[in-house]
Amino acid sequence: MYQYDQHDQAMVDARVAEFRGQVARRLSGELTEDQFKPLRLKNGLYLQLHAYMLRVAVPYGTLNSAQMRVLGDIADKYDRGYGHFTTRQNIQYNWIKLADAPDILADLAKVQLHAIQTSGNCIRNTTADHFAGAAADEVADPRPYAELLRQWSTFHPEFDYLPRKFKVAIIASETDRAAMRLHDIGIQIVKNEAGEIGCKFFAGGGMGRTPMIAPCIAEFVPALQMISFLEAALRVYNRHGRRDNKYKARIKILVHEIGVAEYSRQVQEEFAHILTLGLEPPPAELDRIKAMFADPGLETGLSDDLDRSDPDFALWVDQNVHAHKQPGYAIVTISLKPTGGIPGDATADQIRLMADLARDHSLDELRVSHAQNIVLPHVKKADLYRVWQALDAAGLATPNLDLITDIIACPGLDYCALANARSIPLAQKITERFADVGRQRELGELKLKISGCINACGHHHAGHIGILGVDRKGVENYQLLLGGAESADTSLGTITGPGFSEDGVVDAIEKVTDVYLARREGAERFLDTYRRIGMVPFKEAIYG
Amino acid sequence: MSAKIKIITGNDLRTGDVIWWTGEGWSRHVDNAVAVDHDADAIIARENARQVVTDTHVIDAFAADGTVRPAHIKDRIRALGPTVRLDLSLKPADPQAGNWVI
Numbered sequence: 001m002y003q004y005d006q007h008d009q010a011m012v013d014a015r016v017a018e019f020r021g022q023v024a025r026r027l028s029g030e031l032t033e034d035q036f037k038p039l040r041l042k043n044g045l046y047l048q049l050h051a052y053m054l055r056v057a058v059p060y061g062t063l064n065s066a067q068m069r070v071l072g073d074i075a076d077k078y079d080r081g082y083g084h085f086t087t088r089q090n091i092q093y094n095w096i097k098l099a100d101a102p103d104i105l106a107d108l109a110k111v112q113l114h115a116i117q118t119s120g121n122c123i124r125n126t127t128a129d130h131f132a133g134a135a136a137d138e139v140a141d142p143r144p145y146a147e148l149l150r151q152w153s154t155f156h157p158e159f160d161y162l163p164r165k166f167k168v169a170i171i172a173s174e175t176d177r178a179a180m181r182l183h184d185i186g187i188q189i190v191k192n193e194a195g196e197i198g199c200k201f202f203a204g205g206g207m208g209r210t211p212m213i214a215p216c217i218a219e220f221v222p223a224l225q226m227i228s229f230l231e232a233a234l235r236v237y238n239r240h241g242r243r244d245n246k247y248k249a250r251i252k253i254l255v256h257e258i259g260v261a262e263y264s265r266q267v268q269e270e271f272a273h274i275l276t277l278g279l280e281p282p283p284a285e286l287d288r289i290k291a292m293f294a295d296p297g298l299e300t301g302l303s304d305d306l307d308r309s310d311p312d313f314a315l316w317v318d319q320n321v322h323a324h325k326q327p328g329y330a331i332v333t334i335s336l337k338p339t340g341g342i343p344g345d346a347t348a349d350q351i352r353l354m355a356d357l358a359r360d361h362s363l364d365e366l367r368v369s370h371a372q373n374i375v376l377p378h379v380k381k382a383d384l385y386r387v388w389q390a391l392d393a394a395g396l397a398t399p400n401l402d403l404i405t406d407i408i409a410c411p412g413l414d415y416c417a418l419a420n421a422r423s424i425p426l427a428q429k430i431t432e433r434f435a436d437v438g439r440q441r442e443l444g445e446l447k448l449k450i451s452g453c454i455n456a457c458g459h460h461h462a463g464h465i466g467i468l469g470v471d472r473k474g475v476e477n478y479q480l481l482l483g484g485a486e487s488a489d490t491s492l493g494t495i496t497g498p499g500f501s502e503d504g505v506v507d508a509i510e511k512v513t514d515v516y517l518a519r520r521e522g523a524e525r526f527l528d529t530y531r532r533i534g535m536v537p538f539k540e541a542i543y544g
Numbered sequence: 545m546s547a548k549i550k551i552i553t554g555n556d557l558r559t560g561d562v563i564w565w566t567g568e569g570w571s572r573h574v575d576n577a578v579a580v581d582h583d584a585d586a587i588i589a590r591e592n593a594r595q596v597v598t599d600t601h602v603i604d605a606f607a608a609d610g611t612v613r614p615a616h617i618k619d620r621i622r623a624l625g626p627t628v629r630l631d632l633s634l635k636p637a638d639p640q641a642g643n644w645v646i
Contacts, residue, residue: 026557027557027558027595028595029595032595033592033598033599047555047560047598047599049562049618049621049622050560050561050562050622050625050626051555051559051560051561051562052560080632095560095632096560097558097559097560098557098558098559098560099558099559342628342629413617413618413621414621414626414627414628414629415626419618422621422627422628424626424628425627425628428628471617474615474616474617475617476617
């Protein structure tokens, strides 16, 4: 994993000291709220429905056990005993006191974490494949490139006041596990015919009120020109992005309005200019970063044997454990989606337990997935049973990865000041309706995603089944969407028709799954059947 | 019979707690909120100047039998706490606490 050098640490420490002064001036009345608000937002501190909310950045979703432990301790010491893992691989605390915020940032800085650029119209935390460094199908570990991107984008003066927020995702395999093409810029690390590593760039994707899938704007940019190309892509957006209309300010609107060919042409023109300026970090810097992500200490010659005699353990292995690139190891995904639970929430004790398991059984590494789960990326198969027992005792062994109850849900109207409807109670009802694991497995891969407003933090556009909560004359109402996807075959869901009450939408989902079970052919997933037979049979079942 | 009123809400600057204007100060309990009229802007300006509250604004509510209920679901959830964590609400021991929210 990346370790801060003195420059990284000095920057983060200085930011903590600066914010401590700003908070003191606000509490003394020296700063008004209008003056203070942009300062606190730049440090990830929002004022939400019930209290201040702090969003902590988890760069490209990677944590070590010491960092994870501090995240648990903060939940206990400064919040109400839990944290919420988000779809940007971050963690949020919902009950923060303003006076405590500088101390929290100081605690985070001690383990090389911060909340910088988790809000505002700047480049946000870069997300990455949560199986990075462990997956067999990647052409390279994408995290060194993500780290280079983090360093480039942090406090970048030219991109501190973009027309709107800007989100980047980076992957390195054909299997997209990061919803890459639904980002402002998506980067796929690829290898060309000569065996050279480079970047395939996508631009203009996103969800929100105008969902779009990012088109490719460059098939191959040499890896050692990645930052220059990003600089060019951002510069063209910063120059032409709509600052007159918040709802048309994202890069997707620009790419759509001027066309991908024209946007690409301008980026290439700017790119050629930037290459003459020598802005690209020296290759030695990328090499320095890469060295920190080199082999984390994987052993060789380990056995792949597994005792599956405990049926509950075997079920969990089948559902939540993935193949690792190294024989004798496995990738474990810890579901934060128990029946009746709150998607993405974990108690302080659970967070610390996951930290301990990472320290003892995963070469000190964890990942936060954009699906609001936690990954132990390097677990010896010989340790799997012990890990499962510890997780099971803590309520963290739900065997439902990628099944209908592995729901992504935004905080919704229970916590969020922007939301129009609650997301969490709906997620709870769905997990209770489909609680039977056998039934879930019969339905197979089925990604269900819920947003409590059009901003789409719950990724409803990309759900095989998506739900959007809206406010209809002061009453919560839920629109149902079918056919979205976020993987290599990204697609946007289509609204079925008129919306439903909370209970009504749960019934409608059950009817949708009944149609799937009746009409599927062979090993078709729900998404495959939907794409083959279309919306009509589902609409007929739902609306009669 | 409930009466439609306007009340002032905001957040405690230091803690972020949701608070309600009582006519003399601020309370964490919405039932203590009082109706305001044309004096709302002056109250907000005066209280903002004291730098102890933030995000102050006027909302619609209904008053009846000693209770005050915000008109909009979002404000009712603000008044109670997350409906999915009643243990964190102002009345965690009362299983009926949230019945008026939704």
